[in-house]
Amino acid sequence: MPVNILFSARPELWPEYEPLMRQYLTDAGLDFHLAKDIPADQVDYIVYAPNGGVQDFTPFSQLKAVLSLWAGVEKISGNETLTVPLARMVDGGLTQGMTEWVVGHVLRYHLGMDCHITQQDGTWTPDAPPLASQRTVCILGLGALGEAAALALAALNFHVIGWSRTAKDIPGVTCLHGQDGLREALSQAEIVVLLLPDTPATENILNADTLALLPKGAQIVNPGRGPLIDDDALLHALNSGQIGHATLDVFRIEPLPVNHPYWVHPNVTVTPHIASETRPVTAAQVICENIRRGEAGEPFLHLVDRDLGY
Template sequence: MTLNILFAAAQADWPDYETPLRDALKTEGLDADLRTSFAPELVDYMVYAPSSEVKDFAPYTRLKAVLNLWAGVEGVTGNETLNVPLARMVDPGLTQGMVEWVTGHVLRHHLGMDAHIVNLDHSWHHCAPPLAQDRPVTILGYGALGAACGEMLRSLGFPVTGWSRRPGDAPGIRRLHGADGLIQALETAEILVLLLPLTGDTENLLDATSLARLPKGAVLVNPGRGALIDDGALIDALTSGQISHATLDVFRTEPLPKEHAFWSLPNVTVTPHVASETRPRTAARTIAENIRRAEDGQPLKHLVDRARGY
Protein backbone atom coordinates (compact mmCIF):
# COMPACT_ATOMS: atom_id res chain seq x y z
CA MET A 1 0.00 0.00 0.00
CA THR A 2 1.26 3.49 -0.84
CA LEU A 3 2.03 5.63 2.20
CA ASN A 4 0.83 9.21 2.11
CA ILE A 5 3.48 11.44 3.68
CA LEU A 6 2.76 15.12 4.28
CA PHE A 7 5.60 17.63 4.34
CA ALA A 8 4.20 20.07 6.92
CA ALA A 9 6.92 22.67 7.32
CA ALA A 10 7.74 26.08 5.88
CA GLN A 11 7.02 25.98 2.16
CA ALA A 12 10.32 27.73 1.52
CA ASP A 13 12.04 24.56 2.77
CA TRP A 14 10.25 22.22 0.36
CA PRO A 15 12.68 22.63 -2.57
CA ASP A 16 15.60 21.72 -0.30
CA TYR A 17 13.92 18.65 1.19
CA GLU A 18 11.87 17.21 -1.67
CA THR A 19 14.60 15.32 -3.54
CA PRO A 20 16.53 14.11 -0.45
CA LEU A 21 13.29 12.83 1.12
CA ARG A 22 12.16 11.06 -2.05
CA ASP A 23 15.58 9.46 -2.46
CA ALA A 24 15.74 8.35 1.17
CA LEU A 25 12.23 6.86 1.13
CA LYS A 26 13.13 4.93 -2.01
CA THR A 27 16.37 3.69 -0.44
CA GLU A 28 14.38 2.35 2.52
CA GLY A 29 12.15 0.45 0.08
CA LEU A 30 9.03 2.46 0.89
CA ASP A 31 6.22 3.04 -1.61
CA ALA A 32 5.45 6.63 -0.66
CA ASP A 33 3.52 9.57 -2.02
CA LEU A 34 5.23 12.67 -0.63
CA ARG A 35 3.42 15.98 -0.96
CA THR A 36 2.91 19.36 0.69
CA SER A 37 -0.88 18.93 0.67
CA PHE A 38 -3.29 16.06 1.32
CA ALA A 39 -6.81 15.78 2.61
CA PRO A 40 -6.08 15.37 6.36
CA GLU A 41 -7.88 12.02 6.65
CA LEU A 42 -5.52 10.49 4.05
CA VAL A 43 -2.19 11.27 5.77
CA ASP A 44 -0.19 8.34 7.17
CA TYR A 45 2.95 10.19 8.34
CA MET A 46 3.81 13.85 8.80
CA VAL A 47 7.24 15.41 8.35
CA TYR A 48 6.77 18.41 10.60
CA ALA A 49 8.32 21.65 11.78
CA PRO A 50 6.69 23.96 14.34
CA SER A 51 6.80 26.70 11.67
CA SER A 52 4.12 24.71 9.83
CA GLU A 53 0.58 25.98 9.37
CA VAL A 54 -0.64 22.69 10.88
CA LYS A 55 -1.65 23.39 14.47
CA ASP A 56 -4.66 21.08 14.85
CA PHE A 57 -3.84 17.40 14.41
CA ALA A 58 -7.36 16.16 15.15
CA PRO A 59 -8.46 15.95 11.47
CA TYR A 60 -5.53 13.64 10.69
CA THR A 61 -7.42 10.52 11.72
CA ARG A 62 -5.13 8.06 9.89
CA LEU A 63 -1.91 9.61 11.16
CA LYS A 64 0.60 7.08 12.56
CA ALA A 65 3.46 9.34 13.66
CA VAL A 66 4.93 12.83 13.39
CA LEU A 67 8.62 13.16 12.45
CA ASN A 68 10.00 16.51 13.64
CA LEU A 69 12.55 18.24 11.41
CA TRP A 70 14.11 20.09 14.34
CA ALA A 71 15.92 18.88 17.44
CA GLY A 72 13.73 21.17 19.56
CA VAL A 73 10.17 19.97 20.13
CA GLU A 74 8.93 22.48 22.71
CA GLY A 75 6.79 24.10 20.02
CA VAL A 76 4.66 20.98 19.61
CA THR A 77 4.86 18.80 22.74
CA GLY A 78 2.14 20.81 24.48
CA ASN A 79 -0.33 20.45 21.59
CA GLU A 80 -3.25 18.53 23.06
CA THR A 81 -4.51 17.51 19.61
CA LEU A 82 -1.36 15.50 18.92
CA ASN A 83 -2.07 11.97 20.10
CA VAL A 84 0.36 9.92 18.00
CA PRO A 85 4.08 9.24 18.53
CA LEU A 86 6.38 12.21 18.00
CA ALA A 87 10.04 11.73 17.05
CA ARG A 88 12.56 14.53 17.38
CA MET A 89 15.40 15.07 14.94
CA VAL A 90 18.71 13.45 15.80
CA ASP A 91 20.93 13.02 12.77
CA PRO A 92 24.68 13.00 12.07
CA GLY A 93 24.69 16.33 10.23
CA LEU A 94 22.94 18.15 13.06
CA THR A 95 25.23 16.59 15.66
CA GLN A 96 28.41 17.35 13.70
CA GLY A 97 27.34 20.95 13.20
CA MET A 98 26.81 21.39 16.93
CA VAL A 99 30.15 19.79 17.78
CA GLU A 100 31.97 22.12 15.39
CA TRP A 101 30.23 25.27 16.69
CA VAL A 102 30.68 24.43 20.38
CA THR A 103 34.30 23.35 19.96
CA GLY A 104 35.13 26.46 17.95
CA HIS A 105 33.70 28.86 20.52
CA VAL A 106 35.12 27.01 23.53
CA LEU A 107 38.57 27.16 21.92
CA ARG A 108 38.06 30.82 21.00
CA HIS A 109 37.41 31.76 24.63
CA HIS A 110 39.99 29.39 26.05
CA LEU A 111 42.74 30.82 23.83
CA GLY A 112 41.60 34.44 24.22
CA MET A 113 41.48 34.84 20.46
CA ASP A 114 39.30 37.97 20.49
CA ALA A 115 42.12 40.09 21.90
CA HIS A 116 44.32 39.15 18.95
CA ILE A 117 41.66 39.41 16.25
CA VAL A 118 40.48 42.87 17.36
CA ASN A 119 43.63 44.68 18.45
CA LEU A 120 43.06 48.26 17.34
CA ASP A 121 45.90 49.81 19.37
CA HIS A 122 48.46 47.25 18.12
CA SER A 123 49.39 46.39 21.71
CA TRP A 124 51.74 43.50 22.51
CA HIS A 125 50.13 41.50 25.32
CA HIS A 126 52.47 38.57 25.87
CA CYS A 127 50.21 36.36 27.98
CA ALA A 128 49.80 32.68 27.13
CA PRO A 129 46.55 30.92 28.08
CA PRO A 130 46.55 27.86 30.33
CA LEU A 131 46.57 24.47 28.70
CA ALA A 132 43.21 22.83 28.08
CA GLN A 133 43.83 20.45 30.95
CA ASP A 134 43.61 23.43 33.32
CA ARG A 135 40.35 24.87 31.93
CA PRO A 136 37.28 23.01 33.28
CA VAL A 137 34.28 22.94 30.95
CA THR A 138 30.76 22.04 32.05
CA ILE A 139 28.00 20.99 29.67
CA LEU A 140 24.46 21.27 31.02
CA GLY A 141 22.36 18.78 29.06
CA TYR A 142 24.26 15.56 28.42
CA GLY A 143 22.11 13.89 25.81
CA ALA A 144 23.22 12.96 22.30
CA LEU A 145 24.42 16.47 21.40
CA GLY A 146 26.00 17.13 24.78
CA ALA A 147 27.84 13.82 24.76
CA ALA A 148 29.19 14.39 21.25
CA CYS A 149 30.48 17.83 22.24
CA GLY A 150 31.87 16.50 25.51
CA GLU A 151 33.83 13.75 23.79
CA MET A 152 35.39 16.20 21.34
CA LEU A 153 36.40 18.61 24.12
CA ARG A 154 37.76 15.75 26.23
CA SER A 155 39.86 14.59 23.27
CA LEU A 156 41.44 18.07 23.22
CA GLY A 157 42.39 17.75 26.87
CA PHE A 158 39.65 19.73 28.61
CA PRO A 159 38.34 18.30 31.90
CA VAL A 160 34.65 17.96 31.06
CA THR A 161 31.72 17.76 33.46
CA GLY A 162 28.39 16.68 32.02
CA TRP A 163 25.18 17.37 33.94
CA SER A 164 21.72 15.97 33.27
CA ARG A 165 18.54 15.44 35.24
CA ARG A 166 19.09 11.70 35.33
CA PRO A 167 22.27 9.74 36.15
CA GLY A 168 24.48 8.38 33.41
CA ASP A 169 28.00 7.20 32.70
CA ALA A 170 30.59 8.32 30.17
CA PRO A 171 34.25 7.20 30.23
CA GLY A 172 36.57 10.08 31.00
CA ILE A 173 33.71 12.48 31.74
CA ARG A 174 32.66 13.64 35.21
CA ARG A 175 28.92 12.91 35.23
CA LEU A 176 26.60 14.67 37.65
CA HIS A 177 22.83 14.80 37.97
CA GLY A 178 20.04 16.27 40.07
CA ALA A 179 19.90 19.48 42.08
CA ASP A 180 23.04 18.83 44.13
CA GLY A 181 24.94 17.80 41.02
CA LEU A 182 23.92 21.02 39.30
CA ILE A 183 25.51 23.10 42.04
CA GLN A 184 28.76 21.12 41.74
CA ALA A 185 28.69 21.39 37.96
CA LEU A 186 28.31 25.16 38.06
CA GLU A 187 30.94 25.77 40.74
CA THR A 188 33.78 24.38 38.62
CA ALA A 189 32.72 25.67 35.18
CA GLU A 190 35.19 28.18 33.79
CA ILE A 191 33.38 27.68 30.48
CA LEU A 192 29.70 26.70 30.65
CA VAL A 193 27.89 25.25 27.62
CA LEU A 194 24.08 25.02 27.61
CA LEU A 195 22.57 22.16 25.62
CA LEU A 196 19.42 21.51 27.62
CA PRO A 197 15.96 21.12 26.11
CA LEU A 198 13.45 23.79 27.04
CA THR A 199 10.89 22.47 29.52
CA GLY A 200 9.03 23.84 32.51
CA ASP A 201 11.92 22.66 34.69
CA THR A 202 14.71 24.21 32.61
CA GLU A 203 13.21 27.62 31.76
CA ASN A 204 15.26 30.34 33.51
CA LEU A 205 17.57 27.68 34.96
CA LEU A 206 20.42 30.17 34.57
CA ASP A 207 19.09 32.85 36.90
CA ALA A 208 20.93 35.21 39.25
CA THR A 209 21.52 32.44 41.81
CA SER A 210 22.90 29.98 39.26
CA LEU A 211 25.12 32.57 37.59
CA ALA A 212 26.54 33.56 40.98
CA ARG A 213 27.68 29.97 41.55
CA LEU A 214 30.01 30.07 38.54
CA PRO A 215 33.65 31.01 39.07
CA LYS A 216 34.06 34.77 38.70
CA GLY A 217 34.90 35.61 35.11
CA ALA A 218 33.38 32.43 33.67
CA VAL A 219 32.31 32.28 30.03
CA LEU A 220 28.80 31.25 29.00
CA VAL A 221 28.11 29.58 25.64
CA ASN A 222 24.47 28.95 24.75
CA PRO A 223 23.52 27.06 21.58
CA GLY A 224 20.61 25.36 23.37
CA ARG A 225 17.48 27.43 23.96
CA GLY A 226 17.19 31.15 24.69
CA ALA A 227 14.71 30.79 27.55
CA LEU A 228 17.15 28.68 29.56
CA ILE A 229 18.61 32.03 30.66
CA ASP A 230 17.07 34.89 32.62
CA ASP A 231 18.16 37.71 30.30
CA GLY A 232 18.09 40.37 33.00
CA ALA A 233 20.20 38.28 35.36
CA LEU A 234 22.73 37.58 32.62
CA ILE A 235 22.98 41.28 31.72
CA ASP A 236 23.66 42.08 35.40
CA ALA A 237 26.31 39.34 35.60
CA LEU A 238 28.00 40.58 32.42
CA THR A 239 28.00 44.15 33.68
CA SER A 240 29.47 43.22 37.07
CA GLY A 241 32.16 40.95 35.61
CA GLN A 242 30.77 37.79 37.19
CA ILE A 243 30.46 36.55 33.61
CA SER A 244 33.33 37.75 31.41
CA HIS A 245 31.68 36.90 28.10
CA ALA A 246 28.54 35.27 26.74
CA THR A 247 28.31 33.77 23.27
CA LEU A 248 24.64 33.31 22.47
CA ASP A 249 23.14 31.56 19.46
CA VAL A 250 19.52 31.32 20.66
CA PHE A 251 17.12 33.86 22.11
CA ARG A 252 13.61 34.21 23.49
CA THR A 253 12.64 36.24 20.44
CA GLU A 254 14.26 35.53 17.07
CA PRO A 255 15.57 37.41 15.23
CA LEU A 256 16.94 39.17 18.31
CA PRO A 257 15.27 42.63 18.43
CA LYS A 258 17.67 45.41 17.45
CA GLU A 259 16.97 47.28 20.68
CA HIS A 260 17.94 44.33 22.91
CA ALA A 261 20.78 45.02 25.32
CA PHE A 262 22.73 42.00 24.11
CA TRP A 263 23.62 43.88 20.92
CA SER A 264 25.27 46.75 22.76
CA LEU A 265 27.20 44.89 25.44
CA PRO A 266 30.88 44.56 24.41
CA ASN A 267 31.22 41.18 26.14
CA VAL A 268 28.35 39.49 24.28
CA THR A 269 28.66 37.69 20.97
CA VAL A 270 25.40 37.16 19.07
CA THR A 271 25.25 34.47 16.41
CA PRO A 272 22.02 34.06 14.37
CA HIS A 273 20.85 30.58 15.46
CA VAL A 274 23.37 28.77 13.29
CA ALA A 275 25.03 26.43 15.80
CA SER A 276 23.29 23.35 14.46
CA GLU A 277 21.11 23.40 11.38
CA THR A 278 19.17 20.40 10.14
CA ARG A 279 20.83 19.29 6.90
CA PRO A 280 18.23 18.03 4.40
CA ARG A 281 20.19 15.03 3.11
CA THR A 282 21.15 13.54 6.46
CA ALA A 283 17.81 14.49 8.06
CA ALA A 284 15.92 12.82 5.21
CA ARG A 285 17.72 9.54 5.88
CA THR A 286 16.81 9.72 9.58
CA ILE A 287 13.13 10.36 8.76
CA ALA A 288 12.90 7.64 6.12
CA GLU A 289 14.53 5.09 8.43
CA ASN A 290 12.04 5.91 11.18
CA ILE A 291 9.06 5.51 8.84
CA ARG A 292 10.42 2.17 7.65
CA ARG A 293 10.88 1.06 11.26
CA ALA A 294 7.28 1.99 12.07
CA GLU A 295 6.02 0.08 9.05
CA ASP A 296 8.07 -2.96 10.13
CA GLY A 297 6.51 -2.83 13.60
CA GLN A 298 9.68 -1.57 15.28
CA PRO A 299 9.73 1.29 17.81
CA LEU A 300 10.53 4.76 16.54
CA LYS A 301 13.99 6.09 17.24
CA HIS A 302 14.33 9.38 19.16
CA LEU A 303 10.79 9.11 20.48
CA VAL A 304 9.72 12.12 22.56
CA ASP A 305 8.56 11.56 26.12
CA ARG A 306 5.64 13.96 26.19
CA ALA A 307 5.56 14.03 30.00
CA ARG A 308 9.19 15.22 30.19
CA GLY A 309 8.84 17.46 27.15
CA TYR A 310 11.76 16.05 25.14
Protein backbone atom coordinates in the same frame (compact mmCIF):
# COMPACT_ATOMS: atom_id res chain seq x y z
CA MET B 1 -2.11 0.73 -0.48
CA PRO B 2 0.69 3.33 -0.57
CA VAL B 3 1.93 5.00 2.60
CA ASN B 4 0.67 8.60 2.57
CA ILE B 5 3.27 11.10 3.79
CA LEU B 6 2.38 14.76 4.27
CA PHE B 7 5.23 17.26 4.11
CA SER B 8 4.24 20.11 6.46
CA ALA B 9 7.17 22.50 6.67
CA ARG B 10 8.17 25.77 5.02
CA PRO B 11 7.36 25.54 1.28
CA GLU B 12 10.86 26.54 0.24
CA LEU B 13 12.21 23.35 1.86
CA TRP B 14 10.11 21.10 -0.37
CA PRO B 15 12.46 21.21 -3.42
CA GLU B 16 15.34 20.09 -1.18
CA TYR B 17 13.58 17.35 0.76
CA GLU B 18 11.28 15.92 -1.92
CA PRO B 19 13.92 14.25 -4.16
CA LEU B 20 15.95 13.05 -1.18
CA MET B 21 12.95 11.48 0.53
CA ARG B 22 11.77 9.87 -2.67
CA GLN B 23 15.16 8.26 -3.14
CA TYR B 24 15.46 7.03 0.45
CA LEU B 25 11.87 5.72 0.56
CA THR B 26 12.38 3.94 -2.75
CA ASP B 27 15.62 2.41 -1.52
CA ALA B 28 13.68 1.16 1.53
CA GLY B 29 11.28 -0.66 -0.78
CA LEU B 30 8.21 1.31 0.30
CA ASP B 31 5.14 2.03 -1.80
CA PHE B 32 4.42 5.65 -0.91
CA HIS B 33 2.67 8.88 -1.81
CA LEU B 34 4.63 11.96 -0.72
CA ALA B 35 3.03 15.37 -1.12
CA LYS B 36 2.43 18.80 0.41
CA ASP B 37 -1.35 18.39 0.24
CA ILE B 38 -3.12 15.15 1.20
CA PRO B 39 -6.64 14.83 2.68
CA ALA B 40 -6.20 14.75 6.46
CA ASP B 41 -8.09 11.47 6.94
CA GLN B 42 -5.70 9.70 4.55
CA VAL B 43 -2.38 10.81 6.07
CA ASP B 44 -0.18 8.13 7.68
CA TYR B 45 2.86 10.26 8.61
CA ILE B 46 3.47 13.99 8.90
CA VAL B 47 6.94 15.37 8.25
CA TYR B 48 6.58 18.33 10.54
CA ALA B 49 7.94 21.76 11.38
CA PRO B 50 6.09 24.22 13.63
CA ASN B 51 6.04 26.80 10.83
CA GLY B 52 4.52 24.35 8.35
CA GLY B 53 0.89 25.15 9.01
CA VAL B 54 -0.47 22.09 10.86
CA GLN B 55 -1.52 22.92 14.41
CA ASP B 56 -4.65 20.81 14.93
CA PHE B 57 -4.03 17.07 14.53
CA THR B 58 -7.62 16.04 15.25
CA PRO B 59 -8.61 15.57 11.56
CA PHE B 60 -5.74 13.13 10.96
CA SER B 61 -7.71 10.05 11.93
CA GLN B 62 -5.28 7.41 10.60
CA LEU B 63 -2.06 9.20 11.57
CA LYS B 64 0.69 6.85 12.78
CA ALA B 65 3.41 9.33 13.81
CA VAL B 66 4.61 12.91 13.55
CA LEU B 67 8.26 13.19 12.52
CA SER B 68 9.77 16.56 13.38
CA LEU B 69 12.47 18.24 11.32
CA TRP B 70 13.48 20.24 14.40
CA ALA B 71 15.60 19.05 17.31
CA GLY B 72 13.56 21.17 19.71
CA VAL B 73 9.94 20.12 20.21
CA GLU B 74 8.75 22.65 22.79
CA LYS B 75 6.35 24.15 20.23
CA ILE B 76 4.52 20.85 19.72
CA SER B 77 5.10 18.57 22.74
CA GLY B 78 2.27 20.21 24.69
CA ASN B 79 -0.25 20.05 21.83
CA GLU B 80 -3.23 18.16 23.27
CA THR B 81 -4.56 17.27 19.81
CA LEU B 82 -1.45 15.19 19.14
CA THR B 83 -2.02 11.67 20.46
CA VAL B 84 0.32 9.64 18.23
CA PRO B 85 4.09 9.13 18.67
CA LEU B 86 6.24 12.21 18.14
CA ALA B 87 9.87 11.86 17.05
CA ARG B 88 12.34 14.71 17.22
CA MET B 89 15.24 15.28 14.85
CA VAL B 90 18.55 13.75 15.83
CA ASP B 91 20.87 13.45 12.85
CA GLY B 92 24.57 13.33 12.22
CA GLY B 93 24.74 16.60 10.31
CA LEU B 94 23.04 18.59 13.05
CA THR B 95 25.21 16.99 15.72
CA GLN B 96 28.44 17.60 13.83
CA GLY B 97 27.54 21.22 13.12
CA MET B 98 26.72 21.88 16.77
CA THR B 99 29.90 20.19 17.97
CA GLU B 100 32.03 22.28 15.62
CA TRP B 101 30.37 25.52 16.76
CA VAL B 102 30.70 24.68 20.46
CA VAL B 103 34.33 23.57 20.21
CA GLY B 104 35.17 26.67 18.18
CA HIS B 105 33.78 29.08 20.76
CA VAL B 106 35.18 27.18 23.73
CA LEU B 107 38.63 27.32 22.10
CA ARG B 108 38.08 31.02 21.36
CA TYR B 109 37.55 31.64 25.07
CA HIS B 110 40.26 29.23 26.19
CA LEU B 111 42.92 30.77 23.93
CA GLY B 112 41.85 34.37 24.51
CA MET B 113 41.34 34.99 20.81
CA ASP B 114 39.12 38.04 21.28
CA CYS B 115 41.92 39.88 23.02
CA HIS B 116 44.37 39.22 20.20
CA ILE B 117 41.82 40.24 17.56
CA THR B 118 41.05 43.58 19.22
CA GLN B 119 44.50 44.39 20.61
CA GLN B 120 46.34 45.46 17.46
CA ASP B 121 47.88 48.66 18.80
CA GLY B 122 51.48 47.56 19.10
CA THR B 123 51.13 46.27 22.67
CA TRP B 124 53.27 43.16 23.19
CA THR B 125 51.78 40.99 25.96
CA PRO B 126 53.19 37.44 25.93
CA ASP B 127 50.56 35.87 28.19
CA ALA B 128 50.04 32.28 27.08
CA PRO B 129 46.85 30.46 28.11
CA PRO B 130 46.89 27.35 30.30
CA LEU B 131 46.70 23.94 28.70
CA ALA B 132 43.24 22.53 28.05
CA SER B 133 43.80 19.99 30.83
CA GLN B 134 43.92 22.93 33.26
CA ARG B 135 40.61 24.39 32.06
CA THR B 136 37.21 23.19 33.31
CA VAL B 137 34.30 23.26 30.88
CA CYS B 138 30.79 22.43 32.04
CA ILE B 139 28.19 21.12 29.57
CA LEU B 140 24.63 21.54 30.81
CA GLY B 141 22.61 18.89 29.00
CA LEU B 142 23.92 15.47 27.98
CA GLY B 143 21.53 14.48 25.22
CA ALA B 144 22.85 13.65 21.75
CA LEU B 145 24.21 17.16 21.18
CA GLY B 146 25.61 17.64 24.67
CA GLU B 147 27.31 14.25 24.72
CA ALA B 148 28.93 14.84 21.33
CA ALA B 149 30.25 18.24 22.42
CA ALA B 150 31.49 16.84 25.75
CA LEU B 151 33.36 14.01 24.03
CA ALA B 152 34.96 16.37 21.51
CA LEU B 153 36.18 18.70 24.26
CA ALA B 154 37.40 15.79 26.36
CA ALA B 155 39.36 14.56 23.34
CA LEU B 156 41.17 17.92 23.39
CA ASN B 157 42.04 17.22 27.05
CA PHE B 158 39.72 19.76 28.62
CA HIS B 159 38.46 18.83 32.06
CA VAL B 160 34.82 18.33 31.11
CA ILE B 161 31.98 18.19 33.61
CA GLY B 162 28.62 17.21 32.20
CA TRP B 163 25.34 17.81 33.99
CA SER B 164 21.94 16.31 33.29
CA ARG B 165 18.69 15.89 35.15
CA THR B 166 19.21 12.12 35.33
CA ALA B 167 22.39 10.07 35.74
CA LYS B 168 24.61 9.56 32.69
CA ASP B 169 27.90 7.74 32.10
CA ILE B 170 30.19 9.14 29.39
CA PRO B 171 33.85 8.03 29.15
CA GLY B 172 36.27 10.85 29.89
CA VAL B 173 33.54 13.14 31.25
CA THR B 174 32.69 13.77 34.90
CA CYS B 175 28.93 13.27 34.90
CA LEU B 176 26.78 14.89 37.57
CA HIS B 177 23.03 15.11 37.94
CA GLY B 178 20.29 16.54 40.13
CA GLN B 179 20.25 19.87 41.97
CA ASP B 180 23.29 19.09 44.12
CA GLY B 181 25.17 18.04 41.01
CA LEU B 182 24.25 21.28 39.28
CA ARG B 183 25.67 23.36 42.10
CA GLU B 184 28.87 21.29 42.14
CA ALA B 185 29.27 21.53 38.36
CA LEU B 186 28.74 25.29 38.19
CA SER B 187 31.04 26.01 41.10
CA GLN B 188 33.97 24.61 39.08
CA ALA B 189 33.05 25.82 35.59
CA GLU B 190 35.29 28.36 33.89
CA ILE B 191 33.29 27.97 30.68
CA VAL B 192 29.63 26.88 30.64
CA VAL B 193 27.91 25.50 27.54
CA LEU B 194 24.11 25.21 27.55
CA LEU B 195 22.64 22.38 25.47
CA LEU B 196 19.45 21.68 27.39
CA PRO B 197 15.94 21.49 25.92
CA ASP B 198 13.43 24.23 26.66
CA THR B 199 11.07 22.82 29.29
CA PRO B 200 9.44 24.22 32.43
CA ALA B 201 12.15 22.48 34.45
CA THR B 202 15.03 24.10 32.52
CA GLU B 203 13.68 27.64 32.05
CA ASN B 204 16.03 30.19 33.68
CA ILE B 205 18.40 27.45 34.81
CA LEU B 206 21.01 30.22 34.70
CA ASN B 207 19.56 32.84 37.03
CA ALA B 208 20.86 35.18 39.70
CA ASP B 209 21.45 32.34 42.15
CA THR B 210 23.13 29.90 39.76
CA LEU B 211 25.23 32.58 38.05
CA ALA B 212 26.58 33.49 41.48
CA LEU B 213 27.86 29.92 41.88
CA LEU B 214 30.26 30.27 38.96
CA PRO B 215 33.88 31.32 39.50
CA LYS B 216 34.22 35.06 39.00
CA GLY B 217 34.84 35.90 35.36
CA ALA B 218 33.37 32.64 34.00
CA GLN B 219 32.27 32.61 30.38
CA ILE B 220 29.00 31.36 28.91
CA VAL B 221 28.17 29.78 25.57
CA ASN B 222 24.48 29.26 24.76
CA PRO B 223 23.56 27.47 21.53
CA GLY B 224 20.71 25.62 23.26
CA ARG B 225 17.55 27.64 23.90
CA GLY B 226 17.00 31.29 24.80
CA PRO B 227 14.76 30.70 27.83
CA LEU B 228 17.52 28.75 29.59
CA ILE B 229 18.94 32.09 30.72
CA ASP B 230 17.35 34.84 32.82
CA ASP B 231 18.41 37.76 30.62
CA ASP B 232 18.18 40.41 33.33
CA ALA B 233 20.25 38.30 35.71
CA LEU B 234 22.89 37.68 33.04
CA LEU B 235 23.15 41.37 32.18
CA HIS B 236 23.57 42.20 35.88
CA ALA B 237 26.27 39.51 36.23
CA LEU B 238 28.07 40.84 33.15
CA ASN B 239 27.96 44.40 34.46
CA SER B 240 29.30 43.35 37.86
CA GLY B 241 32.12 41.26 36.39
CA GLN B 242 30.77 38.01 37.85
CA ILE B 243 30.47 36.78 34.26
CA GLY B 244 33.34 37.72 31.98
CA HIS B 245 31.68 37.21 28.61
CA ALA B 246 28.68 35.48 27.03
CA THR B 247 28.32 34.15 23.48
CA LEU B 248 24.63 33.75 22.72
CA ASP B 249 23.16 32.09 19.63
CA VAL B 250 19.54 31.70 20.77
CA PHE B 251 17.08 34.13 22.32
CA ARG B 252 13.55 34.36 23.71
CA ILE B 253 12.57 36.53 20.75
CA GLU B 254 14.16 35.90 17.35
CA PRO B 255 15.41 37.79 15.49
CA LEU B 256 16.84 39.52 18.55
CA PRO B 257 15.22 43.01 18.67
CA VAL B 258 17.56 45.74 17.44
CA ASN B 259 17.21 47.66 20.72
CA HIS B 260 18.10 44.69 22.94
CA PRO B 261 20.99 45.41 25.35
CA TYR B 262 22.86 42.33 24.16
CA TRP B 263 23.65 44.00 20.84
CA VAL B 264 25.69 46.78 22.40
CA HIS B 265 27.09 45.11 25.50
CA PRO B 266 30.91 44.97 25.25
CA ASN B 267 31.01 41.52 26.87
CA VAL B 268 28.37 39.81 24.74
CA THR B 269 28.78 38.16 21.36
CA VAL B 270 25.52 37.67 19.45
CA THR B 271 25.33 35.08 16.69
CA PRO B 272 22.07 34.77 14.68
CA HIS B 273 20.95 31.21 15.55
CA ILE B 274 23.60 29.59 13.38
CA ALA B 275 25.20 27.10 15.79
CA SER B 276 23.68 24.26 13.83
CA GLU B 277 20.78 23.52 11.56
CA THR B 278 19.01 20.54 10.11
CA ARG B 279 20.76 19.42 6.92
CA PRO B 280 18.28 17.98 4.41
CA VAL B 281 20.64 15.27 3.14
CA THR B 282 21.00 13.70 6.59
CA ALA B 283 17.64 14.72 8.08
CA ALA B 284 15.74 13.11 5.21
CA GLN B 285 17.49 9.83 5.98
CA VAL B 286 16.36 9.96 9.61
CA ILE B 287 12.76 10.74 8.62
CA CYS B 288 12.61 7.96 6.04
CA GLU B 289 14.16 5.44 8.40
CA ASN B 290 11.43 6.18 10.93
CA ILE B 291 8.76 5.69 8.26
CA ARG B 292 10.36 2.38 7.31
CA ARG B 293 10.39 1.38 10.98
CA GLY B 294 6.77 2.34 11.42
CA GLU B 295 5.71 0.25 8.45
CA ALA B 296 7.83 -2.70 9.62
CA GLY B 297 6.42 -2.58 13.15
CA GLU B 298 9.79 -1.62 14.62
CA PRO B 299 10.30 1.01 17.37
CA PHE B 300 10.61 4.60 16.20
CA LEU B 301 13.90 6.43 16.70
CA HIS B 302 14.21 9.53 18.91
CA LEU B 303 10.73 9.41 20.43
CA VAL B 304 9.76 12.36 22.63
CA ASP B 305 8.71 11.74 26.22
CA ARG B 306 5.66 13.98 26.31
CA ASP B 307 5.80 14.26 30.12
CA LEU B 308 9.41 15.49 30.09
CA GLY B 309 8.96 17.56 26.94
CA TYR B 310 11.93 16.16 25.02
